[in-house]
Structure formats: structure tokens, C-alpha cells
Amino acid sequence: MTNGWVDIKNTDMMLIMGGNPAENHPCGFKWAIEAKRQRNAGMIVVDPRFTRTAAVSDLFLQIRAGSDLAFLGGLIRYAIENGRVAHDYLVNYTNAAFLIQDGFRLDDENGVFSGFDAATNVYDRSTWNYQEAEPGKVAHDFTLEHPRSVFQLLKKHYSRYTPEMVERITGIPRDQFLKAADLFTGIRKDGDMKKAGTILYAVGWTQHSSGTQTIRTAAMLQLLLGNVGRAGGGVNALRGHSNIQGATDMAGIFDILPGYLKMPNPADKDFKSYLERTTPKTVKPDPWESFNYWSNTPKFAVSLLKALYGDAAKKENDWAFHYLPKIDRKYSWVEIWDDMYRGTIKGLLAFGMNGVAIGPNSQKNIDALKKADWLVVCEIYPDETSEFWKSPGISAEEMKQIQTTVYRLPGAGFAEKDGTFVNSARWLQWKNAALPPPGMAKLDQEILARIFLKVRELYQKEGGKFPGPVLNATWSYTDPQNPSLAEVAREINGRAVADVTDEKLKQTIQRGQQLPGFAWLRDDGSTAAGNWLYCGSWTEAGAMIQRRGTDDPSGQGIYPNWAWSWPANRRVLYNRASCDAAGVPWDADRKQVWWNETQQKWVGVDVPDFKPDSPPKDHMGPFIMNPDGVGRLFAPAAAFVDGPFPEHYEPTESPLVNPLHPKQSSNPIAKRFHSSMDKLGTVAEGYNIVCTTFRLTEHYHYWTKNNEMNVQLVPEPFVEIPAELADDLGLRGGEKIKVTSARGEYVAKAMVTRRIKPMQIDGRKTYQIGIPIHWGYRGISEDAGRTALKLANLLSPAVTDPNANTPEFKGFLVKVEKL
């Protein structure tokens, strides 16, 4: 989230799309309700189904799964055409005025951007960049009139997203679209900057082959409307699990290091070349300033290496940079399973996830595990993954053939562990264990530590191919076999390895002391920090993440003394943009930060996300993490692999040919796999119903099917289908249906509902159905024989978004039969 959960209460208008917060984030959703109750805020919900969120909305539009980008593109067009844009914000805080290289264009006919190589499905992205007036200085036109200005190119690009086009693609009738567009952009009526609108989304946007670009479109819309950096504004990702944000921050992803440092690749011959590649250089219009905070990358990187390898990381050995793995290609979730399916991965440690159930294309994952030598599953219940060898359909004979050794480790449940959750609002919140793990169950850190120490022992005894990283990893915990998470948290915050002095502040942090913030990080090896973003979370003053202060002096829900939010306890990112160019808040009633002329610094109720002493006259850009200092309507410098402007592409399985450019219907560089398990279906083969997957508030993923309370609330799997489709099939609610995709089938009872209506997609009647994902072949109802023992992800395709590598769990094609 750019903002935070509590901040939603400050909004005037909510667009909730690609998410169902009432269902999946009911506690956070209180703030959306609060905005309605306290501010009469409007709520627009756009979803393939009339959801629990839709039930409390002011306007609901039913959209075809996988067409969100077209809807948002339509909103951009509407905002521009109707003058509902924040003009001053646009000129001063975004790259709207920047000029783009002449070579960049979208080939309307072929539906690809300039630089596309059809043979390799890769873009040469060199033209997707700013025109430079001179090196480091961007050519610009502050009138926004120049035909090569970002604004004019943007306007042209989205001029094709007319209400009629939106209707053809999304299935949302023109008049309803216009109603929503008027409502949402209405906050910027006549250019008035007082109001703020927010966009809330979740994996309903992410889990598509153009997921990243959909989210980018939303960000662009918010920039156009001047909603970013504002209380009650922003682009807000509602994270689906309690600690997904923390997992991302701590690099639970293959292509980043903690704190979003880029992963080294084989071309990074040494630390210097790595830093050169990954430290952005300032690019800006001549009259402006840019903080370019990522220019501190060397400090973050050296501090990380010091935290990882301690004394073994020295200036002389490039801070042990050579210990870091270098990624030669993608190793995302789907790739891991594909590698195992192809036999190159021989073993898997599965912790805190149920890989078979998660999918996509679950049967491929099951078959992949059959080929593995070993599998370690740490869980609190016997799950589908640890019992893949007896998944439905495997005969006794075949079972004997499976040679995979499965080790089951009893893990601890969330209430049995202490540590932190990092919520969607970027708050690091410490929690205490409620009770000890039962029986032989162990805490995650103990299991991992003991495995690590055993491996290290083997390296010590027997040696190995590349012992350095293992032997030299720092492991200075009081109890090495079971590190306390408080110690780990302190390590992540970072400390001074040698005395560190700030000349300007005339202050010294002594060797061994906790660092007060990331401004203290050094690239000379005198500081160590496991994640620069978390620096300041556990200082000499104590555990900021354990704070429980409930004071909120501003009344804006900032709660500065509650837990700790990265970065630097800022609650709203880019909050400099809540003021006009002169440093005066756009809305005097919701003042966040502002320029204090007497003190000559930025002050406010939140921590300024800005260089605190940069006066407005210097015109430093508020988006300090971008080297250009501005919000990007156009994403330059190869930031995204599939286009600098988001373009609507159809899901890989789609009921229609993309009306924008029939020659290139789906995302040309979405990752597809080509094993015999990776089939895609077409309308011609009879797969003519759009299927989306979703979650229920009553269940948590694939766990709570083991809990009587949750099973009582929703006992059995089901499929939501429109009443009209049920009529066509001669089906009544509660009767069983079979849903088939090119990859597998799912059997469950039908929930016949009027909450999904048939749609007109490009003039053709199209049905949509929805499947809640929570069941499988292990659970209370499953064991009692009350279900068909199917996984919803037997249906979904392993096609991934090329930027974030998220599979297309939503918006694939199926057919439905009555059983």
C-alpha cells in the first residue's frame, strides 16, 4: 500500500477492483466502512461477481475476469477527455511533461510496442525512454502540448479505450461505465484538489498474464487525478496473507535481495559492476531537483553483506559479493515446478505452503513431485502436498512406483510463534506467542536452524563445492539451535560494526549499537543491516515494532507510536505530493506534511517522505525513489518488460479476440510452458465459459478445512454459477456439476445465484462462473467423504505475468456439465 488500512477512512471515493476486501480483509475493511459513515465516501465495486464487498457498495459493475485494464484505460480516457485531471500535480509531480524518444510507438495494427522481436518474443526496449536534452537532463514541455510529451502520447494511447470499446471488452454496459467514470473522477471535478480518491485492489488484478500492467494503469490513473501521496488516496494493495508484505520485503522472491535490492546476475563480474548496474543515475529536467534515494544502493548492499557474512565480508574481498547467488534466468514459483517436472530439481523443502493445492495446474505439480527424490513438508496438518502420492486417481500399483521420500515435520501454528507480521500498510507489528507448540511440533526458526547447522557441520567435516557462504554466514545467536526472533529482528535492523559518526549531526553511534535509521548506513563496512528498509525498527531506544501507542493527535489515523512502519515510520508514502508546489497542503483539513518557512524544513503529522530541508523553490520531485523524482505515467528505462504504457491484452484463454488488435490478442511475452501438461483451451473446443477463482471469508486457504468451526460455517466446496446458466443446464442449486478446463476437472455442488449475470462480451452472450479454492483431498469434509476430492487449481493454467511472474489463476476458460 502507498497509504495504509486506517488511512482509508480519510477517503472521499473508493474504487475497489480485483479485490474483495469485505470477504478477504474484513478487519481492514472497517476503514472503508468508516469512510462511508464519517465522510459519506462513495464506493464503486467492479468485480466478476456481486461480492460481499459489492453488497455494501454504492455502485457495482460486473466485469469479465481479465479485462480490468481495459476498464481502467477507459477511466484514463474519460478523465482526460472531461478535464478531470489534477493539472498542477501532473505538470510538477509526474513525467507528463517529459518528452519521449521518437522511436517509441505502439504498432496499432500488430498490437505490439516498438522493438518487438516476434521470433524470440522479446522487446528491445531502448526506444522506451526519455529524450535527453543533454546527458542526465530530460527534454520537457511544461505546457504538455508537445506531441512527444508523455501526456500527449498517453492521451493518444488511451483514446482507443472508448466507452464502446470498454463495453465490448469488459461486458460493462456503456451507461454503467460512464456512471462509474463520472463518480470516480468526480473528485477532481473542475480541477478542485480538495478531495481524494483511493483504489483498493488485491490478487484479482495480480493473477493475470497482464497483472502488473493492470496495477500500473491504476497507478497512472491515480497520478492523473493527483491522488498519490494524499491522505485517503493512493494505490493500495490488499495483501492476502498476514505477512505477505514481510515475505516480499525480506526477499521471499527469487529476483530480489532484502529491501528490494536487485539480485546479482552472471554479468555482474564484481561488486562494482553490480552496483553500477543496480544504482540508478539521476535523470531530470534541468530546472528541477531529484533526490534519487536509490543512489544509496551501495550503502544498503554493503550493509546487507556485512549482516550476512560478518567479518568474512571485507573491502578486500568485495564484501563477499561472490558468495551471493547469481541468477541466470527466472526461478519463480511456476518455474520451480516446471524444473521439477522436467527432472532438474530433485528435492523440495515446503514450509508454510501447500504447493500442490496452490497450483496452478495442480496435476503438473503432483506429477512433478512423483519425479522428485525427496520432499520435506513442514505443516500443522497433513496436507495435499505431503500426501500427493495418494492423490485421487493414483492407483495402488502406481503408488508403489512413486519413489519420492516424504518427510513430514510438525510445525507450529501462527498463535504458537512470536515474531512480526508486516501488514499491507507496511507496519511491522510484533506479536507474542499465545501458547507453546503441541507435542513434538517445533518453531520454524528451530527447524531451519537445525537443518542449517547440520549442513554446515557436514561442510566442515566433509567439505563441499562452495563452502564459503555456508561456513561464513553469521550465526551469532544466543541459542544457535533455536534463534530468538527478537535477536533476528535486531540483526535485520542493523548495528554499527565500528563507530559511525555523522559530521552534520555531530553524533556518533558506537560500535555494537543498534542503528537508529537507514540514513546511518555506510558503504565502508562500518554498518551491518539485514534489510535497510527495516532499519529503525529496533533501535537502542527499544523495539519500535512492539510499540502499542494509541495516540492519534492528527485524527487522521496515523498512530505514529503504534508499531513501526517502513520506511522510517512513514505512514503515507510520497506524502510531499499532498502539498502543492509551494509546499502548502492541497486540503487544509487533511494536512499531512508541509513546508515550514521559519524552520526551513518539512514538518507535519506524518514523517515527511522527502529530503527534509529541500525548499519548494528547488522543485525536488516528491517521488524520491525514482531517479527522475516524479510519478511515472510513462515507465522509462526498461522498468517493465511488456510496455511503458499498459495495453489491454486478453487472458491467454479468452472467449474473444482482442478488439483493440486482433493480430495480437494476448500478452505477447507472458510466460507459457510447453510440457504435455500445459494445455490451453479455446472456445472452438467448447471451453466457452469464463472461470475465476476466489476465497471465502469463512476459510483460510487450504488450512481451515481441518477446523471444525470453519467447516461448520461453510462445509463443502461449491461453484457459483449464474441462474441463467443453471436454467440452460436444467440445474438446481445443490446439484453436482463438473467444470472442465483443458488441464483438468473440478466437481462440486452448484450455487445457483443471481449475483453473477450473463454478460455481452463483444456482442456475444458469455457466462462467468466462480470457484472458491479452499478444498482438496485432505480435510474434515474430505475425510468424511462429503466432497469430490478435487483441487480448484487442477483447472488453472500455468501462464505467468512477465513482470511479476504471477500465474493466471483468474479468467481462464472452462465448460460446465450437470452430473
Next chain:
Amino acid sequence: MPGNLRVQAISGHSGAAPGSGAQRQERVAKLIDTTTCIGCKACEVACLEWNDLPFRETAFDNTYQTMPQTAWNYWNLIKFNEHTAADGSFHWLMRKDQCMHCADPGCLAACPADNAIVQYQNGIVDFQQEYCIGCQYCVTGCPFNIPRFNPATKKMFKCTLCTDRVSQGLEPACIKACPTGCLHFGTKEDMTALAQTRAQQLRQHTAHTNAGVYDPAGVGGTSVIYVLHDIANPEAYGGLPANPRVPWAVRLWKGPLKWLGNVAMIGGLIGVTLHYLRFGPKKVEEHGK
């Protein structure tokens, strides 16, 4: 509001409830704003957990609703209803169903068992299972279809409005668990004011121009009040009665019919006595003809 619960009325009791009227106690109320209910069932779970109610097996029934109606071990149930309004607009209505704690409780009127149903001065109507005889007259007496029979123990159960919590100055468990703040608890006066304000806000600022507060006068008002999107159509919310009253039959039965019966029975006894005094017995003349 905290403090002991004082009795206002008790069932099956001859004479006034002991202690009633002796001390003042403010009426309490639960406010349910259906316009902000998201049907998350936190209240259902909180109710089960606080009251330690045993689980029951449920079955898929083409709805998100946990079960068709409340049960002896399920006192709090959100009713889900897909509803098309007169103007053609589609709604998915969610209403938390439980005992309404009527000021004029039909269950208490119908109950024959001394002390089995108690109405406290704060408005809570509570079943005392140790005095319940399992006759289920309260089922007939209730205009909201709430009391439920446990066939194993032959006792009636329903929402207690968490008397155990409220008597200690705490809010009911469901209120505590509600994530959106759709549930509120306080004095009846405060809750009514809050509900009216909310309804007015809905009428003025949203499409719900017919929003209103459900606090039915037919049962003397209730200690559970609703804000509804459309006050004219409570039936759409899973059968919330438009104009609930203590059933006429219960009134007739416990009122005129009872007195008529008493008069008839006593009259009959008096009648035969008078007959005996006036005419005496029939005697057979053993030696007649």
C-alpha cells in the same frame, strides 16, 4: 450500565416479579446496521466461542448462510438474501438474526414455567434452563421465530444478549467481534439516536432514500434494533416481520380465554354444589312398584 441484572418480569409467576421497580436500570440495546454488514460471520463465531456451544454438522444449501435458521446451539445467524428491489436494483442483504429481546416478550407471555423466562430491567429477556420444562410454548409465543428446543436436554435456548458479559459491564460477544462496526451496543436511548442518525445519513447521502430504523412498536420496541436500507420491506431480510406482535392467539389464550375458563370451571363447581343443595341425590325406591 454495568452492575447486577435486576428482574423486571418473570414467566409463569403469580404476582409481581420480586424486586421489580425497586431500582432504576437503564435499558440497553444492540444496534445492527445492515447497511454496513458484510456477512463475515465473526458474530456467529464469537457467539459460539463465548457461549461454548457445541458444533453441529451443516450442509450446503445453495447459500452463504450457515444454516436455514438459528438452532439451540447456534443463537446468532446471519441471513443472506438476494433481493431485487421494486426499482429493479439488485441487493445482497445480510442480516444478523437472533433474539430481539422484546419489551413485550411473547415468549415470556406464553411460558407456563415459573422463572423459566426472565426479563431484566435493562431489557434483556433470558431463558433460565434450570426452570425450563421444555413445553416449547415460547416457540408459539415468539413473533420472530427464535426459541429453539434441544431434544436431548428438553430445554429451550436462544441468545442471552450475553447477560454474563453485560452484567459485568462488557458488550455482548458478537459486538466485540464485529470488524466493520456494523454492531453497536449501549443504552437503548443512545442506540436509537445513533440508528436514527445513520438512517438519516443514508436517506440524504445514498440511494437508500427509504432507509429507516426497525424497532417494532407491536412488541413494545426491542432491545435489538436494525437500520434497514428499506424500512418498508423488512420481510426481504430473511423474514423479518413487518409488524410483529405477540400472537393474537397467545394474547387470547393468556388473557380472556383464561379468565373465561376460570369462571367456567369455578362456575361448574358452584353449579353442581347448588344443584345438590337444592335437589339432592336421586334415590331409587327399592320397594316401588
Next chain:
Amino acid sequence: MENSILRYSLVERVMHWIAAVTYCYVLLTGLAFYSPHLYWIAMVLGGAPTSRFWHPWIAVTFFGVLLWMLRTWAADMRITSVDRAWGKQMKRYIENDDEALPPIDRFNLGQKYFFWAMLFAGFVLLVSGTVLWIPEKLPWSLRDVRYIAVLLHVSSALLTIGAFIIHVYMGTAMVRGGFTSIIRGEVSPAWAKMHHRLWYQRVAGK
């Protein structure tokens, strides 16, 4: 007694007394639920939950006996022209002016009315009582049936109570010899002649 005539067979007497005992139990427990002032009766009879538990089962037994009686006495209970003539002069019967009454068969019109009243009221009590027994089994949409059942149950119970008072009064205090007859089964010829002359002639006259 010499010359005595058997008025009620042993089976009939057993039948009557089962009916009497079950009715009394149902009556007393019913009264306990009817009024708080009489709730103590349930306590005397073993507690209110026990009373509530047995009330319907005993009531079913009572109704079973009524059906048995119907089978046994169907012919005797038929209302004839003789009864109607007798009925026109019932005032004389009430005033103990029995000589002026026309002769009748085994049961007089009052007894027959009592029998039929108990049978029909018993039936209504059984049906309405079943509804009250398991009210939750009736869907909410049919709740009016519960309301009607409550009223019918009370009204018909009151009807039987009225009839019962008269029956007990007559059988014990008013008609001397009647009580003995339902205990020992026998009446004197004079008694039979006086109260049921046609029956007397039928059973003894030949």
C-alpha cells in the same frame, strides 16, 4: 347382592378407570401449565419437566381408551328417538322428577352427550396437542396453525373439564348407586328399572 344385574363388565370397568386415571393426570398437569396459580400441581406430580414429559404420552393413552370405548359402546351410545324424547324433558331429570321421564335404554342422553363430547374434544386435544408437542416441526410459514392449536387445545380442554365436573358429580353424589356400578359392575333391579327401564327389560325382562 341378590337379584343384582351386571351393568358393567370387568373389561368395561377397567376401561373406564384407565380413562379416568389418565384423564385426571392429563387434567391436573394441564391445569398446572394453564395457570401459574396451579403450577404447584406439577410439583406435586413429580416436577414440571416430568409433568410436561408425560402429559402428551398419557394423553395419547387416554385417547386410545376413548377409541376402545367407542368400539365397545358404539351401539349403546347411538342417539335414538327415545333419547330425543327424553331429552325434551331433561329439566325433570335435573329436578329429580324421574317418574315423569320416558323409559330409556342402557345410557341416557346426558351420558351419551358426555361420551361423544369427550371423544370429539379428545380428538381435538390430540391433534392440537400434537402441534404443541412438537411446534418446531411446523414450518414458520404455517405458524398460524400453532396459534389455532393453542386456542383449540385450551377450549376443548375446558369443554372436557365442564363435562368432567358434571360426570363426577352425577356419578358420585347425584345418582346414588352409579358409583358402585362402575366399581363392582352391579346394580339392583330397582335401580335399573328406575334409570334405564328399557335396558332392564332387555337384560332381565325376558
